[in-house]
Amino acid sequence: MSKEIMNTPEVSRRQMLVGAGKMAAGAAVLSAGLTTVISKAGADTGPMPTPWGYKKLDPQKVADAAYENWYKAYCCYAVASSILDPLREKIGGPYKHLPVQAFIFGHGGTVGWGTLCGTLMGAGLATSFAAGKKGEEILNDVIAWYGDTELPIYKPKNPRAQVINVNASESPLCHISVGKWMKKEGVALKSKERKDRCARIAADVAYKTTELLNKYAVGNFEMDNGSQSGEYGIPSQNSCTECHGENVPEPKDA
Numbered sequence: 001m002s003k004e005i006m007n008t009p010e011v012s013r014r015q016m017l018v019g020a021g022k023m024a025a026g027a028a029v030l031s032a033g034l035t036t037v038i039s040k041a042g043a044d045t046g047p048m049p050t051p052w053g054y055k056k057l058d059p060q061k062v063a064d065a066a067y068e069n070w071y072k073a074y075c076c077y078a079v080a081s082s083i084l085d086p087l088r089e090k091i092g093g094p095y096k097h098l099p100v101q102a103f104i105f106g107h108g109g110t111v112g113w114g115t116l117c118g119t120l121m122g123a124g125l126a127t128s129f130a131a132g133k134k135g136e137e138i139l140n141d142v143i144a145w146y147g148d149t150e151l152p153i154y155k156p157k158n159p160r161a162q163v164i165n166v167n168a169s170e171s172p173l174c175h176i177s178v179g180k181w182m183k184k185e186g187v188a189l190k191s192k193e194r195k196d197r198c199a200r201i202a203a204d205v206a207y208k209t210t211e212l213l214n215k216y217a218v219g220n221f222e223m224d225n226g227s228q229s230g231e232y233g234i235p236s237q238n239s240c241t242e243c244h245g246e247n248v249p250e251p252k253d254a
């Protein structure tokens with residue numbers, strides 16, 4: 001209500017009500033007009049809440065795309081794009097406006113800090129958009145599988161380099177995963193073999209994630225791995241003794 005109406009004592013209560021009614025009507029017209037203008041401009045109903053949906057994808061095709069995309073912008077982008085690009089085609093909607101190149105930062109365990117393997121970060125981004133909170137459960141199982149499995153498994157049609165050794169990292173950390181493998185293979189970070197190993201692992205993670213998403217799509221996904229922090233009393237990887245030796249500290253209960 002405008003100051004002018006409020007501050008004039010001689011305005012009757014009836015006049016005030018009429019005034020208020022006119023203003024409300026005016027506001028409604030104005031806001032209707034604004035909505036039209038905004039929707040004509042192509043904006044803006046705000047962020048689209050997740051999940052944005054998922055349709056079954058062919059894991060082999062997704063893996064092939066992840067391998068190729070690794071050579072465009074590395075691990076995190078490779079896995080995220082291999083799943084999100086086909087969903088843009090199959091589902092469209094909000095996926096059309098998602099700039100997947102924003103996820104390049106996950107390379108080298110997040111800009112080279114050797115933390116979470118970028119392939120797993122990419123998987124988490126894809127599962128979150130596709131499956132929302134359920135996507136966390138899918139990611140949990142993908143991470144457990146990653147540490148337990150001898151990788152890489154994927155055999156590229158057009159390999160960029162030969163990769164001889166496989167290893168189970170027993171850790172989702174980039175530093176540990178790539179470090180153990182580099183030692184076994186006897187190669188440097190900048191070698192074409194190391195690059196191809198990481199590209200193949202992107203393909204493996206993309207394949208596994210798609211398999212689990214496909215189960216989720218038909219209501220068939222049940223998480224295998226329990227909650228890490230629930231199990232240990234501290235958010236953690238499983239490889240306690242690799243870092244702590246035999247004296248693994250006991251977290252406090254309460």
Ligand code: HEC
Nearest residue numbers: 232234236237238239240241242243244248249250251252
């Ligand atoms: C990647 C290496 C790494 C792994 C794997 C790891 N920790 Fe730790 N943890 C550390 C470091 C470094 C600290 C920092 C404190 C320190 O120096 O002990 C720490 C701290 C802790 C603490 C708090 C400090 C204390 O003394 O109470 C607990 C409890 C703990 N870890 C338990 C575990 C358990 C249980 C596991 C396995 C389920 C585990 N950690 C796996 C590296 C690791």
